[in-house]
Amino acid sequence: MRTAVVIFPGSNRERDVCAALERATRQPPARIWHRESCLPDTDLIVLPGGFAYGDYLRCGAIAAHAPIMHEVRRQADRGLPVLGICNGFQILTEAGLLPGALLPNRSLCFTCRDVCLRVENNQTIFTCGYEAGQAIRIPVAHHDGNYTADPITLDRLEDGGLVAFRYCGPNGELREEDNFNGSARAIAGIFNETRTVLGLMPHPENATDPALGGTDGRAFFDGLVSALQ
Amino acid sequence: MNDGSNVTAALAAEYGLTNEEFERAIKLLGRAPNVTELGIFSVMWSEHCSYKSSKIWLKTLPTTGPQVICGPGENAGVVDIGDGDAVVFKIESHNHPSFIEPYQGAATGVGGILRDVFTMGARPVAILDSLRFGSPDHPLTRHLLSGVVAGIGGYGNCVGVPTVGGECEFDPSYDGNILVNAMCVGLARADRIFYSAAAGPGNLVVYVGAKTGRDGIHGATMASAEFGGDAGEKRPTVQVGDPFTEKLLIEACLELMEKDAIVAIQDMGAAGLTSSSVEMAGKGGLGIELDLDRVPVRETGMSAYEIMLSESQERMLMVLRRGSEAEARQIFEKWELDFAVIGRVTETGRLVAQMREEVLADIPVGPLVTEAPVYHRPWRRPHPKADIDPGTLPDRNSIECLKQLVGSPALCSKRWIWERYDHLVMGNTVKRPGGDAAVIRISSKGKALALATDCTPRYCQADPVRGGAQAVAESWRNLTAVGAEPLAVTDNMNFGNPERPEIMGQFVGVIEGIREACLALGYPVVSGNVSLYNETSGRAILPTPVIGGVGLISDARYAVDLALKQDGDTLILIGETNGHLGRSLYLREIEASEAGPPPPIDLIAERRNGDFVRGQIRAGRIAACHDVSDGGLLVAIAEMAMAGQRGVSLEDLPEDLPRVGFLFGEDQARYLLETGEPKAVIEAARAAGVPVRVIGVVCGVSLTLPDAGAISVSALTATNEAWLPGYMEQA
Numbered sequence: 001m002r003t004a005v006v007i008f009p010g011s012n013r014e015r016d017v018c019a020a021l022e023r024a025t026r027q028p029p030a031r032i033w034h035r036e037s038c039l040p041d042t043d044l045i046v047l048p049g050g051f052a053y054g055d056y057l058r059c060g061a062i063a064a065h066a067p068i069m070h071e072v073r074r075q076a077d078r079g080l081p082v083l084g085i086c087n088g089f090q091i092l093t094e095a096g097l098l099p100g101a102l103l104p105n106r107s108l109c110f111t112c113r114d115v116c117l118r119v120e121n122n123q124t125i126f127t128c129g130y131e132a133g134q135a136i137r138i139p140v141a142h143h144d145g146n147y148t149a150d151p152i153t154l155d156r157l158e159d160g161g162l163v164a165f166r167y168c169g170p171n172g173e174l175r176e177e178d179n180f181n182g183s184a185r186a187i188a189g190i191f192n193e194t195r196t197v198l199g200l201m202p203h204p205e206n207a208t209d210p211a212l213g214g215t216d217g218r219a220f221f222d223g224l225v226s227a228l229q
Numbered sequence: 230m231n232d233g234s235n236v237t238a239a240l241a242a243e244y245g246l247t248n249e250e251f252e253r254a255i256k257l258l259g260r261a262p263n264v265t266e267l268g269i270f271s272v273m274w275s276e277h278c279s280y281k282s283s284k285i286w287l288k289t290l291p292t293t294g295p296q297v298i299c300g301p302g303e304n305a306g307v308v309d310i311g312d313g314d315a316v317v318f319k320i321e322s323h324n325h326p327s328f329i330e331p332y333q334g335a336a337t338g339v340g341g342i343l344r345d346v347f348t349m350g351a352r353p354v355a356i357l358d359s360l361r362f363g364s365p366d367h368p369l370t371r372h373l374l375s376g377v378v379a380g381i382g383g384y385g386n387c388v389g390v391p392t393v394g395g396e397c398e399f400d401p402s403y404d405g406n407i408l409v410n411a412m413c414v415g416l417a418r419a420d421r422i423f424y425s426a427a428a429g430p431g432n433l434v435v436y437v438g439a440k441t442g443r444d445g446i447h448g449a450t451m452a453s454a455e456f457g458g459d460a461g462e463k464r465p466t467v468q469v470g471d472p473f474t475e476k477l478l479i480e481a482c483l484e485l486m487e488k489d490a491i492v493a494i495q496d497m498g499a500a501g502l503t504s505s506s507v508e509m510a511g512k513g514g515l516g517i518e519l520d521l522d523r524v525p526v527r528e529t530g531m532s533a534y535e536i537m538l539s540e541s542q543e544r545m546l547m548v549l550r551r552g553s554e555a556e557a558r559q560i561f562e563k564w565e566l567d568f569a570v571i572g573r574v575t576e577t578g579r580l581v582a583q584m585r586e587e588v589l590a591d592i593p594v595g596p597l598v599t600e601a602p603v604y605h606r607p608w609r610r611p612h613p614k615a616d617i618d619p620g621t622l623p624d625r626n627s628i629e630c631l632k633q634l635v636g637s638p639a640l641c642s643k644r645w646i647w648e649r650y651d652h653l654v655m656g657n658t659v660k661r662p663g664g665d666a667a668v669i670r671i672s673s674k675g676k677a678l679a680l681a682t683d684c685t686p687r688y689c690q691a692d693p694v695r696g697g698a699q700a701v702a703e704s705w706r707n708l709t710a711v712g713a714e715p716l717a718v719t720d721n722m723n724f725g726n727p728e729r730p731e732i733m734g735q736f737v738g739v740i741e742g743i744r745e746a747c748l749a750l751g752y753p754v755v756s757g758n759v760s761l762y763n764e765t766s767g768r769a770i771l772p773t774p775v776i777g778g779v780g781l782i783s784d785a786r787y788a789v790d791l792a793l794k795q796d797g798d799t800l801i802l803i804g805e806t807n808g809h810l811g812r813s814l815y816l817r818e819i820e821a822s823e824a825g826p827p828p829p830i831d832l833i834a835e836r837r838n839g840d841f842v843r844g845q846i847r848a849g850r851i852a853a854c855h856d857v858s859d860g861g862l863l864v865a866i867a868e869m870a871m872a873g874q875r876g877v878s879l880e881d882l883p884e885d886l887p888r889v890g891f892l893f894g895e896d897q898a899r900y901l902l903e904t905g906e907p908k909a910v911i912e913a914a915r916a917a918g919v920p921v922r923v924i925g926v927v928c929g930v931s932l933t934l935p936d937a938g939a940i941s942v943s944a945l946t947a948t949n950e951a952w953l954p955g956y957m958e959q960a
Binding site: 010012013015016020049050051053054109110111112139206211212 | 473651675
């Protein structure tokens, strides 16, 4: 399986996601500079975490207009899978590939720690490595992860099975205190209508190695490989 | 050229030069300096840049060893870690700016130390920050802590280098003068280290990075004077950071370093273009000619003085090999950074700066560096303090005292701070913040580095020699406690006004202690920074020599942490306990007394016990390990219990020691080990001549003392986690 990771000036988790992709696919991802206008043949496009263009103006706002994003949008429209993690999620919402927006965390502070996520829909290429309702432990590291959208959009996401992950307690229970960033309906990640685009704030790529304190992110990448190979 | 007739001794004094220093400058030039030159003398001879009060003492520190590739004097120290790899690291203070403007002061502190490391050709892989604030009751403390933490996070999180460790303490002596010391650790190929000495007359001098503005002018001079009541008015001397530009600069510089283009490289830190060009020319024994019209500027109408003295951030100066210009320019244009040829290397040995075809500064570089003032300031040792007799202390419930200690500002969990830092980015953090040392993996084969910062200022104040040695010993112990072989240190010497003999006495004593400990432990100093004049209105900070230690673990899988792992395991104490309570946290927090001397340091025992513990960890016998330091034995046990969320049942206490001394004394060279093979560990300890004692058994959910009751680990944890968030949430 071939993967392509888009690098913006200010991307900083591209190494992390490349390591996780390489472990799962057994080949190094192509690294695509933001100024390129076309993508190589690939089965998956990844927008990594970081602070693209310094997150100036708004998180992801400038990156959404980078030259490569025309091609990302075109490929996404054709149904090519696109994964946006953290800053990548912010860029996807700014680019209009996913609905809603990511506001500053409720605490107004950057937060880096392990959180629990409930897998809301496992019938997708991105989540088929998990059981439906499974609680997984994955780190977050962001300042602007407070997902918001109008009530109609939120209902549409819920009704369409387009909520991918929700912040939860250790056993999958939904409690207000676990929704640390204040996201609407504790949403941590969403799909587009065709479930071929996923944006999520947590970092599954940072939970793929037992030496680094967790492996719950492995099934994410392994599931992707089994679905796309 | 301006003849300098308008520059007088009185004006020089305003720029921080003494009469004698001004005379020296005139003699060296053969005429009076003009204003631009006066600015250059003033920063280059400031305490911050010249180390004029500390130099003679710093020279006494051990700086060599088989592992050392480059000791102090360059941008950062370089140590060999085998397989052709090198670790590059340094710690630096940004105290004064952080007090004036906490967010930007701390942010640019991180930016500056990152540049010191990647200037040497290393990719930064970790940041640590050692913070000291005033009393929690002081009206500024919450604001300063909040701003500093946000600034460190704002910068480090954006550049994508994990902040993996550090420390945070409170003491009223820092009320008007907080300490923000940032340490950066990077990785390089041992044969691809870049240095700052200019070479090859005719080679181009190139400016890269951000544009030059009017910020931070005379920051170095500001950092070399005490504060009066007007600290706020110095805000314009604080620089403003842009971590996004820094991230681009890191990538662009490292990409260029892959080519064969760079002869020399130096970041523009304190004293900006002045110190970077003087440094490069001085080290190369050559001259540099600068055309200031070519310097990329942020605003029009900047004078030569402003351009030479600006401390705008995210800028680098390089000397390029002939014919490399196009290749280098292409890389910086790709990263959308300024790239400008602003001068060339000359044989004249002079720093010549011109603007609009007029020479505005012309100074011989050699003498500017070698004739810099050096002071042998008078100093005085503090009086020795009388020992504390534990028998005179009131009898108290040990569990209640423990609860009070783990909930105190000194010992409470600092999670509120480190969860605001991205400590996971780069995907190599093996041991996260909150333990004895952070561990980061540095190769796919599992090689790892252990990193920690340490200092116990209350010890240094009572006995500078012991305090200096203790800071080094604790650093060495913290690295050992995760299973690492300590390699070398970087030191950040934070003190008050060196013109006062008692402050200079602290400095001299601390250096003596550091020297003794570094020699005994084979733990050389490879880089460092001195920050003096940490005083406000005549009140000095506690002497605070922060030691940043780096150790090597050959296989990250053998790294241990402090969390208890398994019910039924035995908890063993290594090292001798004499119940030393002088300057202990128990005395300070429970008895409100800061009396007595700090604990004695036995460097032979330190080495023997540490080598033993490391050997046991490598032998795979140790499930968890923790050094016993602030708060003493019972606090250390509680910290292990909280980290693992497991209880401990303690054995009977020894009868030959007062209970309070045994449980809360801060005797050094001690470790707690959790093991499933107590017999083997005890036998090995006896064979190695290491004091050993069984402390208790891991079991249940409570910490139980034989005759003082029990406390649940969850209650301890709640107390430990409560103070800092509670404090910060108060409006």
